[in-house]
Structure formats: structure tokens, C-alpha cells
Amino acid sequence: MKMNEIDVPKHLRQFMLEGARETKLGDKKGAKKQYRYGNLHIREYDDKYTVHMDKYDPRSDPIRHLVWDAPEVLIGLAGAIIGGRKVGSYLYNKNKNAKQSSILSGLIASIVIGYISYSVSKKLKPQ
Known part of the structure; x- marks a missing residue:
């Protein structure tokens, strides 16, 4: 859970913002569904919602969203490209x-190195 993420138990409050759109963008983290309303990212689980603000909405500014809100994706892609190319060229x-x-x-190699790069950077990412 992000430090700035808020849990809203479903038994206390059933809610969904009017205008929030279901999305596939973002790490579901086990959620049934996820929604976006501008920079607001909402995940729906069986028993709760989690809510946090991203700096940038990936639907309108995907590059800034990747750089500021999800750099682990860029690191994983870079690891995949660089690592796969190095191994293939060497062989x-x-x-x-x-x-x-x-x-x-x-x-x-690109799949393995990309996944490792993504996983390690996600664990090291400040919450």
C-alpha cells in the first residue's frame, strides 16, 4: 500500500465517483477492478476500495505518468532492451x-532481465 493510499472499507461506504471510468491502466495489485477519475486511481477489492492520487493521469499524459508515478515500468523496459540486446549480440x-x-x-534474456529489473526497482521505489 502506498503511504498516500487510503483504504475505504465497503461495509462503511459503498461509493464510486460519478464520471470515474474503469481502466486497465495501472498495477491492479489483486483488485477486481480499477477506475480513474483524473489523477485519482481507485482499486476495488471484495471488501474495500483503495484510493490514491497519481501525479499524472496516464490516459492524458502517459510519459509523465511513467516517469513520475511508475518509473519501475521504464526501468523494466530499459533492462529488457539493454540486457536482451547484449546477450543476443554476445552470442x-x-x-x-x-x-x-x-x-x-x-x-x-530480455524477458528475464526486464522482469528482474522491474521487480527490483518496484521493491526499491519509495512509498
Whole structure:
């Protein structure tokens, strides 16, 4: 849970802002559904809602949202691109006849390195 995230138990208050739109954007963190209303990010669970403000709405300003609200996604993508390219290039340079296996190895490495980069940066991200 983010430090600035508020839990609203459903048994105390059933609510949904008029104009809030269901969205697929954002980390669901186990929620059934999630909604956005401007910079407000609402997650719906069986027993509660969680609510927090993002600095930027990903629907209208996706780049700033990634940089300020979800940098772990950018770090994961960078790790995937850099790591996959390095592994694929290294293997290709060792054996120029193994182009397909170099590409496949680079792809697998990009998935693994990207996931590790994302996971580590998410754990290190200040809450």
C-alpha cells in the first residue's frame, strides 16, 4: 500500500465517483477492478476500495505518468532492451552461424532481465 493510499472499507461506504471510468491502466495489485477519475486511481477489492492520487493521469499524459508515478515500468523496459540486446549480440558475435538461436536467447534474456529489473526497482521505489 502506498503511504498516500487510503483504504475505504465497503461495509462503511459503498461509493464510486460519478464520471470515474474503469481502466486497465495501472498495477491492479489483486483488485477486481480499477477506475480513474483524473489523477485519482481507485482499486476495488471484495471488501474495500483503495484510493490514491497519481501525479499524472496516464490516459492524458502517459510519459509523465511513467516517469513520475511508475518509473519501475521504464526501468523494466530499459533492462529488457539493454540486457536482451547484449546477450543476443554476445552470442551472435561468438557464432555468426547461430543467428536464430542468438535472437531467441536475446528474447528470453530480455524477458528475464526486464522482469528482474522491474521487480527490483518496484521493491526499491519509495512509498
